[in-house]
Every structure is written in structure tokens, then in C-alpha cells.
Amino acid sequence: MPTAQIALTAMVNGLAIGLLLFITAAGLSLIFGMMDVLNLAHGALFLTGAYLAWWIGGEQQTWPSLGRAVVAVVVFGAAAGGLLSLLTAPLSRRSHLEQALLTLGIALVAADVLSALFGDDVRATEPPAGLAGTVTVAGWSYPSYRLALVGVAALLAAAVYWTVERTSLGALFRATVGDRDMVAAVGVDPRLVRGGVFVLGSVLATLAGLLGAPIYHARPGLDTTILVLALVVVVVGGLGSIRGPLIAALLFGQVESVGRAVLPGLASFLLFGTLAAVLVVRPRGLFTLAPGGRR
Amino acid sequence: MNLVVRELSAGYGQGQVLHGLDLDLSAGRALALLGRNGVGKTTLVSTLAGLLRPTGGRVLLDGRDVTGWRADRLARAGVALVPQGRRVWPTLTVHEHLALATRHGGRTWPTGRVYELFPRLAQRRRHLAGQLSGGEQQMLVIGRALATDPRLVLMDEPSEGLAPIVVDEVAEALRAVVRDGLTLLLVEHDLHLALGVTEEAAVMVRGRIVHRRPTPDLRGDLPTMQRLLGVAA
Numbered sequence: 177m178p179t180a181q182i183a184l185t186a187m188v189n190g191l192a193i194g195l196l197l198f199i200t201a202a203g204l205s206l207i208f209g210m211m212d213v214l215n216l217a218h219g220a221l222f223l224t225g226a227y228l229a230w231w232i233g234g235e236q237q238t239w240p241s242l243g244r245a246v247v248a249v250v251v252f253g254a255a256a257g258g259l260l261s262l263l264t265a266p267l268s269r270r271s272h273l274e275q276a277l278l279t280l281g282i283a284l285v286a287a288d289v290l291s292a293l294f295g296d297d298v299r300a301t302e303p304p305a306g307l308a309g310t311v312t313v314a315g316w317s318y319p320s321y322r323l324a325l326v327g328v329a330a331l332l333a334a335a336v337y338w339t340v341e342r343t344s345l346g347a348l349f350r351a352t353v354g355d356r357d358m359v360a361a362v363g364v365d366p367r368l369v370r371g372g373v374f375v376l377g378s379v380l381a382t383l384a385g386l387l388g389a390p391i392y393h394a395r396p397g398l399d400t401t402i403l404v405l406a407l408v409v410v411v412v413g414g415l416g417s418i419r420g421p422l423i424a425a426l427l428f429g430q431v432e433s434v435g436r437a438v439l440p441g442l443a444s445f446l447l448f449g450t451l452a453a454v455l456v457v458r459p460r461g462l463f464t465l466a467p468g469g470r471r
Numbered sequence: 472m473n474l475v476v477r478e479l480s481a482g483y484g485q486g487q488v489l490h491g492l493d494l495d496l497s498a499g500r501a502l503a504l505l506g507r508n509g510v511g512k513t514t515l516v517s518t519l520a521g522l523l524r525p526t527g528g529r530v531l532l533d534g535r536d537v538t539g540w541r542a543d544r545l546a547r548a549g550v551a552l553v554p555q556g557r558r559v560w561p562t563l564t565v566h567e568h569l570a571l572a573t574r575h576g577g578r579t580w581p582t583g584r585v586y587e588l589f590p591r592l593a594q595r596r597r598h599l600a601g602q603l604s605g606g607e608q609q610m611l612v613i614g615r616a617l618a619t620d621p622r623l624v625l626m627d628e629p630s631e632g633l634a635p636i637v638v639d640e641v642a643e644a645l646r647a648v649v650r651d652g653l654t655l656l657l658v659e660h661d662l663h664l665a666l667g668v669t670e671e672a673a674v675m676v677r678g679r680i681v682h683r684r685p686t687p688d689l690r691g692d693l694p695t696m697q698r699l700l701g702v703a704a
Contacts, residue, residue: 344574347567354560357522361554362572362619363546 181316186437187430192322192391194429195329199384200402201409201421202336203377209415210352210373213264214272216279219403220286221256221378225249225385226394227290230299237304237390249382257378261371268370283399291396299394321390329387333422336380340418349373408447412454413462420463424454472533472549472622472654473498474519479528481518488514490678491528498533498622501645501655503665503686505700506675512658513555515675516627519656520552521545532623551621555628555658557608559615561601565592568600568611572618579651585614588644606637613644623654630661642668662700666690674699 204218228248233241263282267275302308303321310317340346351359352369360366385394385402392398409428413420428447435446454462476494480487488511496502506512517523519530521542530538537545542552560568569582569592586593589610595603600611609629616624629645630638638661645668648655659665666672666686674682682699689696 344567344570347563347571350562351560351567351571354562355558357542358552358554358558358560359571360542361520361522361546361552362615363543364571365543366541 182437183434184316185318186434188318188326189322190430190433191426192326192329192429193432194426195326195333196384196388196391197405197409197429198333198422198425199329199336199380199387201406201413201425202333202418203380204406205410205413205415205417205421206340206349206353206373207377208410209417210349210356211264211268211370212272213268214276214279215260215264215374215377216276216403217260217283217286218377218381218406219399219401220283220290221253221381222385222388222402222406223290223394223399224252224256224286225382226389226392226398227294227299227385228252228382229386229389230301230394231294233301233304235300236302239304239306242304245386246383249386250379253379253382254375256382257375258371260378261374264374265367265370283403287396287399290399294394296396301389301393303390325387325391332380332383337418337422408451411461412451415461417461417463420461423462473531474623474654474656475529475531475534476519477529477531479515479518479525479530481514481523481525483514483523487526488678489518489525492675492679494673494680496623496654496656498654499652500671501649501657501669503669503672504656504658504675504680505662505665505672507701510675511678512675513627514678516552516554516625516656516658519545520550520554520625522552546619546621549620549622551616551619551624553612553616553624553626553629555631557605557612559600559603559608559611561599563600564597565600565603565611566596568615569618572615579620580617582618585618588617588647589614589640606633606640609633609637609641610644613641617648621653623656624648625656627658628660629657630659630664638664662696 200218200222204215207213207215229237229245232245232248260282264275264278267278307321307324309320311320311323340349348359348364348369356366359369405428409421409424413422413424428450431446431450432443435443439446474494474496476492479492480489482488492515504512504515514523518525521540521544524539528538529536532548532550537548563571566582569585573582586596591607592610592614595607600608603611613629626645629641633641642664645655645657649668655669657665657669666689669686671683672686672689673680676699682695
């Protein structure tokens with residue numbers, strides 16, 4: 177394969193990974209930024225989405241099974257988000273360490289339950305007919321599913337971005353990031369905002385797991401891998417922001433994919449090296465607000 | 472809205488700041504709450520706004536016991552807060568601030584009326600609050616409080632850090648609040664402003680109200696002002 181085609185493949189792969197990471201990390205960023213809750217169970221939601229895709233669709237998905245899986249992950253994500261909101265509410269004014277211990281405990285329990293239910297083997301699932309092959313354009317071949325993933329994930333990312341930046345619901349989210357007490361002082365029940373953010377963030381994580389299932393395959397340990405990547409994206413992008421994680425996710429998608437193609441032995445060093453470099457230059461992340469609202 | 476406070480105690484952690492405070496404020500009246508730094512004025516405002524939970528005593532609004540209510544519930548009941556330090560939402564535009572507050576009110580003070588009161592906000596309606604000047608942020612916070620259609624407005628140092636010309640604009644807004652028949656509790660270090668827009672003044676010392684009288688009387692009583700507030704004769 178010519179070098180240009182290898183590079184193009186790596187870059188589109190990076191775009192797909194980046195958008196998937198953004199959908200996962202957006203929820204984590206909102207939950208941390210708005211509610212000040214460090215949710216280490218976020219990776220378990222992604223993994224559950226991936227397992228549900230395999231459990232409902234089997235090794236070879238069909239369009240009807242994919243539709244059922246979408247409904248299932250949305251319902252599960254909403255229920256899990258509501259439950260996480262209730263479980264973490266008593267610790268809302270406590271330290272991050274206490275919140276991290278609680279959500280880490282939930283993540284460990286979730287991982288054990290998933291292992292007990294689905295076993296320790298890799299649960300690979302293939303996309304439905306029509307998305308299983310490759311698309312060839314001007315001699316360049318690329319897996320159809322990954323191309324579709326770029327489209328769907330881009331639509332989801334755009335919807336999240338538009339909701340947060342352009343709607344009154346998003347204004348409420350951003351106001352809560354800015355000053356929760358003042359949101360309550362204009363009459364908004366903070367418990368509803370909290371529940372809504374947890375539900376939205378969790379649904380995004382389980383949906384990302386469903387979309388990522390044919391690429392990453394459901395398996396023990398995937399939750400931790402995804403959680404670490406999402407945390408990197410959130411820390412670099414800036415807590416409580418949407419634009420920051422989007423840019424950071426797209427950056428890390430390219431570092432991960434192009435890095436693996438160009439320097440396969442150094443890919444993970446490149447990832448965390450980039451993290452360190454960004455944090456040296458911008459210790460508060462790319463888009464964390466400074467006092468007074470300056471970026 | 473009638474406000475009655477009886478034996479109110481509140482503080483932070485183990486430290487009590489309010490020690491059995493009593494306060495009566497009749498509907499439609501404006502009261503200036505004065506006192507030196509650290510006597511508990513902001514603690515009282517935070518407690519009445521529901522941001523701080525009282526450790527004892529009672530708070531009644533129009534005869535209804537609202538002790539311990541959360542801030543959102545009090546806001547829906549008609550209590551608005553203009554907090555110390557402005558506390559705008561930096562990533563929201565001016566218009567988004569007012570729209571968010573108006574979703575739960577806006578009958579008496581729709582966005583248009585807030586813009587009439589503060590024309591500068593209308594000019595900057597699409598600007599982010601974090602990009603506004605201190606004076607504009609203060610106008611925005613007052614406008615945000617009014618947009619919730621309150622019946623009792625709690626204001627904590629609205630002139631803090633503002634240029635004199637902006638303080639005049641803020642004073643005009645406070646007079647509009649009073650003219651509208653809203654009940655106003657005003658914590659303010661600027662005596663000219665505080666005594667200029669209110670009918671009565673109360674002085675706090677160590678978590679209690681120790682002195683209260685009509686503002687014209689207090690203004691003419693320099694020895695009392697000097698003793699309680701440290702005002703130079």
C-alpha cells in the first residue's frame with residue numbers, strides 16, 4: 177500500500193477513535209465540571225455498552241439487533257446514570273478522594289459482575305451487513321463500519337456540542353459549571369440538574385461502548401483502558417468544558433493512530449508524552465476557565 | 472413579602488456567626504443592614520437565601536415557616552439574591568443569564584424591562600458575562616435577580632468595587648426595586664447609597680442586630696454612627 181494511503185488510513189482511524197473518545201469523555205467532563213464529581217465508573221458504562229452490543233447482536237449483528245441494542249444501551253445508560261447520581265449525592269460536598277473511592281468501588285463491582293455474566297473471553301461482534309466490508313475510493317480501501325462510525329460519532333459530537341453551547345438546556349449546564357449556588361438561587365432544583373447530567377453523560381458512555389464494540393471488542397480490562405483515555409482527554413481539554421475535550425480527543429485520536437502507524441513501539445509513550453507536554457504548557461488544560469471567565 | 476426572623480443561629484463548621492438574631496421586615500419596606508466587617512451580615516444574607524443552613528431559630532415568609540429551605544425552593548417562593556462578589560456565570564451571555572432566570576419568573580420583570588433599567592446590558596446582550604466590566608456584571612446580577620420575579624430581594628454589597636458613576640446607576644436600580652413595592656434587605660458599606668435608598672437601617676454587632684431606626688434619624692446621629700460603624704465625625 178502506498179505511503180499516502182497508509183497515512184490517510186491512520187488519520188481516518190484517528191478521527192474515528194478521537195470522536196469515540198469525545199463522546200465518552202464529554203459525559204465525564206460535564207459530570208466533573210458541573211457536579212464536581214469524579215466518576216471513575218465511567219469506563220464501566222462504556223464496557224457495558226460494548227457487552228450489550230454483543231449480548232443482543234451476537235458475533236454477527238443484524239440491523240434489527242443493532243436497533244434493539246441502541247434502545248437497550250440508552251435505557252441502561254439512563255438508569256445507571258440516575259443510580260450513580262443518587263449514590264454519589266451524599267458525597268457531593270465531600271473531597272474528590274472520597275468520591276473517587278466510591279466510584280472506583282462501583283467500577284470494580286461492575287467489572288466483576290460483567291465478568292460473571294459474560295466470562296473472561298473477548299466477545300467480538302461484527303457490524304451488520306452493509307457495514308461489514310470495505311469502501312474503495314480512488315484505490316484507497318477503508319472498512320465501511322469505521323467510516324460509518326466517523327459519520328455517526330461526528331453527528332453525536334455535533335449534537336452534544338450544539339446542545340451545550342447553543343440551547344437553553346446547555347446554558348443551564350454551563351451556568352451550573354460556573355456557579356451551582358447561583359443556579360439554585362434563580363430557582364432551579366440542583367438535584368434535577370445533577371440527575372440530568374449524570375443520565376446524559378452515562379447514556380453517551382454506553383452509546384460510545386456500543387459504537388466501539390466492533391473495533392475494541394468487549395473484554396475485561398477495556399473499562400480501565402477507556403477510563404484512562406477519557407481522563408486524559410478531560411484533563412487536557414479542561415474540566416467542565418465541551419470544546420476542550422473535543423479538541424483534545426481529536427488530538428489524542430491522531431496521536432494514538434498515527435503514532436501506532438509511524439512508531440508502533442512508542443505509541444503509548446507518545447500519548448502520555450503529549451499529555452505531559454500539554455500540561456506543562458497549560459497546567460489547567462486547554463479550555464478550563466480562568467477566574468473572570470477568560471480562557 | 473413579610474420577613475420574620477427569630478433567634479436565628481448560623482455559622483461555618485464549628486464557628487457560630489449569628490447568635491440568636493431577630494429581624495422583622497414588613498412587605499414593601501427597604502431596610503439597610505449595616506455593620507463593621509465580620510459581624511455576620513453576609514452570613515445572614517446567605518442563610519436567608521438558603522445557601523447556608525441555620526443551626527437554630529426560625530425564618531418566616533408571610534407567616535410560613537421556611538427555616539432550612541434550600542435556595543431553589545426559596546427562590547421559587549419569591550426570594551432573590553444579589554450576592555457579594557457578583558458571581559456571574561462567565562460562559563453565559565447577558566441574554567442567557569436573564570433567560571435562565573426568567574424561565575422561572577419574568578412576569579413583572581421580563582427581559583425587556585431589565586434592559587430598560589440597564590440599557591448597557593441591552594447593548595451587550597450577546598457578550599459573555601466574563602467579558603463585562605465590574606459595573607456591567609453588577610447590573611447583570613441585579614437584573615438576573617429581578618428576572619426571577621421576586622417579592623423579597625437580598626442584596627449583599629452591590630456597590631463593592633464599582634466606580635462612583637456606576638454606583639449611581641446601581642442606586643437608581645435599587646430605587647426602582649423599592650418603587651415596585653418589593654421588600655429589600657440591603658447590606659452595604661457605602662452609607663450614602665445604603666441610607667439614600669432605604670427607609671430604615673439596622674446595625675449588626677457580633678451576630679445580632681443591636682440598633683434600628685429610620686434612616687433620616689440615623690443619618691443625623693453621628694455619635695451613634697461613629698460608635699457602631701466607625702464613621703468619622
